[in-house]
Structures are given as C-alpha cells and as structure tokens.
C-alpha cells in the first residue's frame with residue numbers, strides 16, 4: 105500500500121452501472137500515471153449493479169481511490185462537477201468509467217497543464233484520433249451534427265467539443281464553477297460556453313474504444329438536455345431551462361389545441377363551444393404528459409400520483425386560462441393595450457402562472 109501524499113492530479117470517473125469496469129479502470133490509471141501523485145474519484149449515481157461497492161472495496165485498500173455515491177440524482181455533467189469540487193488537486197481530469205477513453209493520454213494531459221495549458225482535450229477529430237471503433241454509424245452521424253452545432257456557438261476552436269475526456273487546471277474550473285448548468289452529458293461544452301473567453305486549449309488525439317462491458321446511457325433525454333444546454337447558454341443563463349421547456353411544451357399545446365379543434369368542429373361538426381372544451385382538454389392532457397416526460401423528468405409522476413397530478417394540472421391550467429382571458433379583457437377595456445398585445449400579455453401571464461403552480465403543486 106502506498107503512503108498517501110496530497111494528490112496533484114485528480115481523475116474523476118463518472119459511473120452508472122459500471123461495476124465490472126471499476127477494478128480494471130483503477131489498474132489502468134495506476135499504470136498510466138506511475139510516478140505521479142494522482143487520485144481517482146468515482147462518482148456513482150447509486151447504480152443498482154453495485155458500482156459504488158466495487159469502488160469502495162478498492163478504496164479500502166488504496167487511499168488514492170475514493171467514491172462519491174449520490175442518491176436520487178442522475179447526470180454525467182453534474183457528476184464531474186461534484187467530483188472536482190470534492191478534490192483539492194491543482195490539476196483535474198475526467199475519464200469515462202467504461203474503458204472507452206485511452207487512459208494512456210493522462211500523463212500527457214498533465215504535462216500540457218503543467219506547461220501552462222488551461223485545458224487539454226482528448227480529441228477524436230485531430231490527426232491521429234479516431235472514433236470508428238466506439239460508435240455505430242448512427243451515433244457517428246449524431247456526434248457530427250452535435251459537433252457542428254457546438255462549433256457554431258463556441259468562443260474557441262475545438263475539433264471535438266463533445267469529448268468527454270479532458271483535463272483542466274483548477275483555477276479555470278473554479279472560474280466557471282459558479283455558473284455551470286451541470287445539465288446533461290456535455291460538461292466540456294458547458295465549461296467552454298460558461299468561460300466565454302478563449303482559453304489556452306490543447307488537443308491531443310486518441311482513439312475512442314468500443315465498450316467492453318455494460319451499455320451506453322446516451323438516450324433521447326440526454327440529447328434533449330444537450331439542446332437545453334445550448335439554449336440556456338444562448339440566453340446567458342437568465343431563463344431557467346425548466347421554464348424554457350415548459351414554455352415550449354405550452355407552444356406545442358397550442359398546436360394540439362388547434363388540431364383537435366379542426367377535427368372536432370371542422371370535421372365532426374361538433375358545435376364550436378363544445379369543440380373548444382374538447383380541444384382544451386386534449387391540449388392540457390398532452391401538455392401534462394410532455395411535461396411529465398421532459399420538463400419534470402427528474403420528478404416524474406407515476407401510478408396513483410399520476411392521476412392526482414393530472415387533476416391538479418387541469419385545475420391549475422383552468423385558473424391560468426381564466427386569468428389570461430380576464431387580464432387581456434381588462435387591458436383592452438381600459439385602453440392600456442391594443443387587443444393583440446393584450447392577448448400576448450394575458451398568455452405570458454398564464455405561462456408564468458402555470459409554470460409556478462406546476463413546479464410547486466403538481467411536480468413537487
């Protein structure tokens with residue numbers, strides 16, 4: 105067993121269901137960083153497969169290894185942030201816990217940081233790098249689209265802004281930390297968009313390996329979160345992401361309403377008043393479902409609480425709609441605003457009301 109010395113290089117390893125990969129990971133990091141005072145911080149989101157226990161078993165023998173187990177939380181980006189916050193090392197890195205990243209790059213990353221780089225990014229897209237082994241054709245196309253989108257909004261040139269394998273110096277992390285969104289998978293993008301200045305950045309090529317054990321956690325929600333991150337940063341962090349999602353769902357609700365109205369009144373000749381009621385319920389129901397899937401995915405209602413939530417949501421939206429109509433009517437009557445603006449003001453008020461009530465009463 106090694107005597108513990110203060111770590112100079114902290115390797116954060118986000119993990120979800122990576123139990124079989126934990127021991128090989130530590131071995132590989134130890135071999136790659138021979139002679140360096142490193143520490144490995146596993147950040148596990150309470151994986152059902154016992155990842156945390158696997159990490160602790162090693163930590164019990166090796167003081168360079170630690171494990172943070174988060175309960176009731178999910179998220180790759182926030183796992184990285186919390187891992188780095190838990191370390192005092194002057195140099196920080198993140199590497200996937202599934203052995204897909206080439207740990208032999210770590211010493212060169214550290215070297216570049218020591219020579220003054222603020223960030224060192226493991227890139228699949230510079231000469232010598234490759235992703236073919238690790239990606240299906242679909243994932244490769246998706247990754248390229250994401251990369252192009254990210255490049256359009258970034259303050260620095262990075263060939264692989266979607267990389268999940270990189271290192272940075274502590275001052276740079278501390279500079280960004282208070283303003284990181286911590287949503288989704290793309291912590292590097294989050295950092296670069298938060299820093300909003302050209303950082304001294306070095307890219308090192310590596311080959312993305314195929315996964316040996318376990319499976320990828322990238323799904324539709326993760327992609328939505330990616331778009332959310334870009335939107336959040338585009339808005340300068342002033343509009344909460346959840347509100348943005350809620351408003352977008354509301355917009356979709358308007359389309360559902362019109363479509364339902366078209367079917368009920370236009371096609372089936374249901375009288376207009378009754379068709380309006382039917383369309384309203386359709387829109388509210390679809391909105392409730394979408395909000396439950398996306399906006400409040402982390403507080404998703406299931407079972408009996410789903411029906412309770414739906415009933416409450418109808419009530420909240422009902423009051424919101426009444427307020428909308430009432431406020432718009434008042435503004436027009438008193439000549440404060442023209443009808444178009446009054447209608448918009450009423451609608452905006454309703455979205456804010458619905459959001460506030462949904463966040464506090466429906467999805468508590």
Ligand code: GDD
Pocket residue numbers: 117118119120121122147148149178179180183199200201202204247266267268269289290319320321322
């Ligand atoms: N703590 C925690 N919480 N860890 C997570 C979570 C989570 O919610 N989701 C995923 N991880 C861990 C995984 O266990 C793995 O160690 C690592 O984060 C990457 O997740 P994968 O699910 O293996 O991602 P991938 O292989 O599809 O995506 C890779 O490619 C991207 C590049 O396009 C990763 O390297 C990403 O980091 C990278 O950005």
Ligand code: MN
Pocket residue numbers: 200202204315320
């Ligand atoms: Mn992976």
